Amino acid sequence: MGKRMHQLYKQLLDDHRNLATLLRFVRDQVARYDDDDRETHVDLILEALEYISDYADAVHHPLEEAAFDQMAEKSLGDPEVIELIRHQHEELASEKAKVTGLFEMIFNDHAVPVDKLKATLDHYLDLQFAHMEAEESKILPVMSEQLTAEDWDKIAARIASQPDPLFHHKGAESYAALRRELELD
Numbered sequence: 001m002g003k004r005m006h007q008l009y010k011q012l013l014d015d016h017r018n019l020a021t022l023l024r025f026v027r028d029q030v031a032r033y034d035d036d037d038r039e040t041h042v043d044l045i046l047e048a049l050e051y052i053s054d055y056a057d058a059v060h061h062p063l064e065e066a067a068f069d070q071m072a073e074k075s076l077g078d079p080e081v082i083e084l085i086r087h088q089h090e091e092l093a094s095e096k097a098k099v100t101g102l103f104e105m106i107f108n109d110h111a112v113p114v115d116k117l118k119a120t121l122d123h124y125l126d127l128q129f130a131h132m133e134a135e136e137s138k139i140l141p142v143m144s145e146q147l148t149a150e151d152w153d154k155i156a157a158r159i160a161s162q163p164d165p166l167f168h169h170k171g172a173e174s175y176a177a178l179r180r181e182l183e184l185d
Contacts, residue, residue: 006152008063009143015060016132018167022048023125025182030121033114042107047178049100051166054174057096059162061089064135066158067143070151077142085139088131095124 026048032040068086071077099121105112147155166175167184 005144006147006149008067008152008156009140009147012060012063012067012140012143014167015056015164016136018164019052019056019060020129020132021182022051022166023128026121027125030118033118041181042103044178044181045103046100046107047175049096049103051175051178052096053093053100055162055164055166057089057093059160059164063155063159064139065089066155067147068139069158070147070155071142074146074151076146077139081134081138085131085135088127088134092124092127092131095120095127099124 026045029040029045032038065086068077068082071082072079102112102117102120106117166179166182
């Protein structure tokens with residue numbers, strides 16, 4: 001990108017990198033079910049899923065949606081791809097709710113078949129990684145090359161700015177255990 005990268009665009013890139021780190025962490029935690037020498041930390045998995053609701057669903061996706069609206073106003077990008085991505089945001093939230101429900105059952109000492117848990121989680125993770133890859137290959141390059149600083153200012157005016165409570169906001173206590181486990185402190 002020849003021009004200076006706008007902070008909101010950089011935030012989108014950082015959010016994807018951070019979310020991928022968190023999703024790999026969750027996958028690794030569940031893989032521990034097959035390893036008697038390592039404990040699965042269900043509380044940290046629930047904390048990670050809560051973060052996805054509190055930040056990715058409540059801050060990151062609205063930023064993307066505002067950028068998509070700006071792209072539509074300027075007839076940028078493929079409208080069918082953008083609509084598919086918008087639909088995926090809803091699908092991801094629904095699938096995450098299913099995964100969260102299973103882990104909440106486990107946390108509350110209810111039996112959940114491991115194969116059901118893994119299949120539900122794998123489906124969600126596969127959707128999430130495919131979604132981010134589609135955005136990074138089909139949407140973000142258009143944003144990078146065709147949205148101007150003025151466009152990004154319009155996008156910023158449409159959203160509420162909120163610091164990332166896990167990866168960039170060290171003062172928040174809400175994700176302290178997860179931050180320590182990810183070695184972010």
